[in-house]
Amino acid sequence: MFVRAMGLEEFVVLLEYDASFADIQKVFSWAQPHVAFLKDIGFIEGNGKYYFPHDPTTREAFTKLTYRFKMEESKYYELALNRIILEMMIEEAVGVELIDEETILVTYDDGEVFEYDIAYYLQGLYMTFQYESLAYLDGFMWQ
Numbered sequence: 001m002f003v004r005a006m007g008l009e010e011f012v013v014l015l016e017y018d019a020s021f022a023d024i025q026k027v028f029s030w031a032q033p034h035v036a037f038l039k040d041i042g043f044i045e046g047n048g049k050y051y052f053p054h055d056p057t058t059r060e061a062f063t064k065l066t067y068r069f070k071m072e073e074s075k076y077y078e079l080a081l082n083r084i085i086l087e088m089m090i091e092e093a094v095g096v097e098l099i100d101e102e103t104i105l106v107t108y109d110d111g112e113v114f115e116y117d118i119a120y121y122l123q124g125l126y127m128t129f130q131y132e133s134l135a136y137l138d139g140f141m142w143q
Helices: 002-006 032-040 059-071 073-088 118-135
Strands: 093-100 103-108 113-117
Touching (some): 059 073, 073 093, 073 118, 103 118, 113 118
Antiparallel strands (some): 103 113
């Protein structure tokens, strides 16, 4: 839900994750990259090692997630944008700062800083990634 609300769901399945929960295989396969992503940005924690996807939630866990989603939304949105943009960038981005709900500042390794519309920037990034991944295909696979 969090990732879909941010409009970043297309990117989550494209990222690679070094570690996840030890019981990630108990999560539905379509949701595994989303759970790993949310763990990666610190939005969910489980008990540190396990996620316990089939156990009932506690009031404490539900309260913590609700607080993060409602009160710290911009913090996790910025973490998500950094995770996605820094890993998937073709150019050398070194940082992303959330200015408001529609605008980000991207800092590049040469020190330049540019302001972008988030939706436009992510759409361009997604299209570039799709083009680059297709460029590796040839012959029958391309068709």
